[in-house]
Amino acid sequence: MDKLKNFIDENRQEFEEFKAPEELWAGISQRLKEEKHFPILTEEKQSKKNKQVNKTVKMYSFSRSMLMRVAASVLILLVAGITWVSYKIDALEDDPPLSKTEAYYEQIFHAKLTELKQYENDDLFDRDLLIDIQELEEIYNDLKNDLKEDANNEQVVEAMIRNYRVRIELLEKMLNEIKLKKNPNGKGIYPKNEGTHEKDKSI
Template sequence: MKDKLKDFVTENRMDFDIYKEDYGALWDKIESGLDTNKKRRRFGLSTTYFKVAASVVLVLCIGFLYLKLKYSSTGFDQEVRLEQISSELAEADLYYGSLINEKIQLIQASKEDIDPDIFNDLNLLDEAYNELKEDLKDNADNEEVVSAMIQNYRIKLKLLETILEEIKENEEEKKNEQINI
């Protein structure tokens, strides 16, 4: 199959060439419209204004970064670092956090159905812990807040241990049932 458009253009070539232009004269008109000696500005403002504005923005950015680094290292940042408050609290956080994570992994690894309310209770304990952490920022009665945080960890750990004991008892009952059958 031949291309119909190509055939049409080839057949009617003479009809398309009715206008003859002198390309040399057209180019001369274009060149005469160009003024090669005239300098044109790209922007309405001079480049010195742009240089000044860029340097002001640079100084502001450097100042902002300096202040951010200065205050974040002294504890004025949003997140409280437990190491800054008490090394003992940081150690307790690490200790209880690892125990709790270990217990949660054991619970998740078991094939027992766990009541979803228990996980809601764990989430409430997490929310309470985060509130205590926010209270710690205010430095109001640090000892009381720290002991409340540790108590929160103990409650959470006790809850997880109770869940694991129940899972273990259920597994033993299932084994005994299978042995008796």
């Protein structure tokens, strides 16, 4: 009889001295979660017994995780799509009003300028003022370039509109003075600011 074996068997409990560290389960359950989402398909093929139950379970969890991934992908694409489209719409919507506004002021500005040109030889025709206006036009072009870099900067757009208004106001002021001199009884054809301000509200 093997006395060593007897000795071990009799004192077996004393030989079981170690306790499994509690933290090990966390690692195991984490790994199991990962395995659940990426089942080893080859192992599934090998199994014969319990195959039906297990396969259903695994396929279910697999297809569910696939579904989640597909859903997540669709969601991301959708959000990205919406963001892009709304950005484009913003850009499209922002653009027409500005170009419209620009065209509107441009038209008035040129009308005034053309009108003013017929008084070119008048004493009150202020060439210095025209130089100022030209400077303002240059500032305007700078602002327009700024806007290309920062398409949605409202401050720049506001400055551009103010710039046009100032230029138009200056032309109107000069025209009014000349016309007032030529027709002292009249109140002036272009009352100060009125022409532009009314239209502004519609923009």
